[in-house]
Amino acid sequence: MRDDNPGVADIFRHAGDAFMAQCGATLGRAAHRAFAAIRMCRTAALGARHFECAKCHTSHVLYNSCRNRHCSTCQGQAAHRWLHRQLLNVLPAPYFHIVFTLPPPIAQIAYANRKVVLDILMRTGAQTLTTIAADPNRFGARIGATTVLHTWNQQLRWHPHVHVVVPNAGFDVRTGQYKTGSKTFFAPVKVLAKLFRRLFLEHLDKAYHKNQLIFPRRINHLRAPEAFQRRLNKARNTDWNVYAKPPFAGPVHLLKYLSRYTHRVAIANSRIVKFDGTRVSFRYRKPTIAGQTTPRYAVMTLSATEFMKRYLMHVLPPKFHRIRHFGILANAHVKHTQQQIFAQTGFSADDWLRTTETYDTVEHNATPQCPNCQSPMLLVALSSPDQRLIGITECYLSRAPPLLVAA
Numbered sequence: 001m002r003d004d005n006p007g008v009a010d011i012f013r014h015a016g017d018a019f020m021a022q023c024g025a026t027l028g029r030a031a032h033r034a035f036a037a038i039r040m041c042r043t044a045a046l047g048a049r050h051f052e053c054a055k056c057h058t059s060h061v062l063y064n065s066c067r068n069r070h071c072s073t074c075q076g077q078a079a080h081r082w083l084h085r086q087l088l089n090v091l092p093a094p095y096f097h098i099v100f101t102l103p104p105p106i107a108q109i110a111y112a113n114r115k116v117v118l119d120i121l122m123r124t125g126a127q128t129l130t131t132i133a134a135d136p137n138r139f140g141a142r143i144g145a146t147t148v149l150h151t152w153n154q155q156l157r158w159h160p161h162v163h164v165v166v167p168n169a170g171f172d173v174r175t176g177q178y179k180t181g182s183k184t185f186f187a188p189v190k191v192l193a194k195l196f197r198r199l200f201l202e203h204l205d206k207a208y209h210k211n212q213l214i215f216p217r218r219i220n221h222l223r224a225p226e227a228f229q230r231r232l233n234k235a236r237n238t239d240w241n242v243y244a245k246p247p248f249a250g251p252v253h254l255l256k257y258l259s260r261y262t263h264r265v266a267i268a269n270s271r272i273v274k275f276d277g278t279r280v281s282f283r284y285r286k287p288t289i290a291g292q293t294t295p296r297y298a299v300m301t302l303s304a305t306e307f308m309k310r311y312l313m314h315v316l317p318p319k320f321h322r323i324r325h326f327g328i329l330a331n332a333h334v335k336h337t338q339q340q341i342f343a344q345t346g347f348s349a350d351d352w353l354r355t356t357e358t359y360d361t362v363e364h365n366a367t368p369q370c371p372n373c374q375s376p377m378l379l380v381a382l383s384s385p386d387q388r389l390i391g392i393t394e395c396y397l398s399r400a401p402p403l404l405v406a407a
Helices: 008-026 029-040 076-088 104-112 114-134 189-209 217-223 225-236 251-259 304-312 334-345 349-355 387-397
Strands: 048-053 059-064 095-101 144-152 158-167 169-172 178-180 242-245 272-275 279-285 297-303 323-327 377-383 404-406
Touching: 008 029, 008 272, 008 304, 029 304, 076 251, 095 114, 095 251, 104 114, 104 158, 104 189, 104 217, 104 225, 114 144, 114 158, 114 189, 114 323, 158 251, 178 334, 189 225, 189 242, 217 225, 279 304, 297 304
Parallel strands: none
Antiparallel strands: 048 059, 048 377, 059 404, 095 158, 095 242, 144 158, 144 323, 169 178, 272 279, 279 297
């Protein structure tokens, strides 16, 4: 067991058997796959490539990555490529960071109905922004944005919310001309919250009447129409939390922050302080208080079983897209949007990129280098994955060539 610089995979490997014996029956298929993949990530079970340094002739073994999107140590190159693509699509406009959060009574329903309710969360967040922005009495423009779903808080508890990166700019609903709005104000938070609440509850009610929702154990009483309507009525009479502010350091900084979570889950290995075999300690940011100017941090200690339970509760359903683009920034429209903007404003893509913060777009070298002398290494042998062990993770290995990780 590794106590210095422990990672999520270390915890899964050393305490996973006890966890599965206690909680395995409660996990869904996607969580089982993520658990198996993370446990075997970067081990001999998934195979390896054997290299020899061309200069000092030192031998090195690079184990294959599991490539599971919920693994805390994989997908680094994928996140890097995603960030680079988003930076190419940044518009010449002021940007805002908006967060839509579900209140606890509705989040409880979302926990049991992830695919349906989280989809409603993302769609209604986008619908709220496009509706408010298109109002002729407000901005009066067709806009677009990027949404990123998070389901956790700093303590790894269930906390579904959507981060939205939205430019305060778009095409006028009457004239079609590109225009930009204020750098300091997008829309009243209370207006956003009320519309979001109404739209979300309308869609949730429709899903209920179409029998798309399930109500296991703790919320089994919500099967009754009267009980479900009482839950909705209670939610209608509470204030929903919506955050809307311009990013402190601009859109590039915000996209960099979100890219850390676009291809993994909940917690980075760097936040894990200690793992002694049975208990896990990790850092978390404490809630902001009035007058606070700098973040406050603390350390939380959980049993390994509780840590893994919290980690795996954030595994999303298969094929669920946690990153979505809508409006004029939807994948099918973004190139046409840029062409229209550049034609109307006289900007070119190169002109705009020069106005944004520079970012290192160099990806990891495909040819591994010797850690001793930094010389290129030569591939000398391959170790195949152990088919008896990989079982449930073989689908991930077949999608693309494995990443290379030093032993």
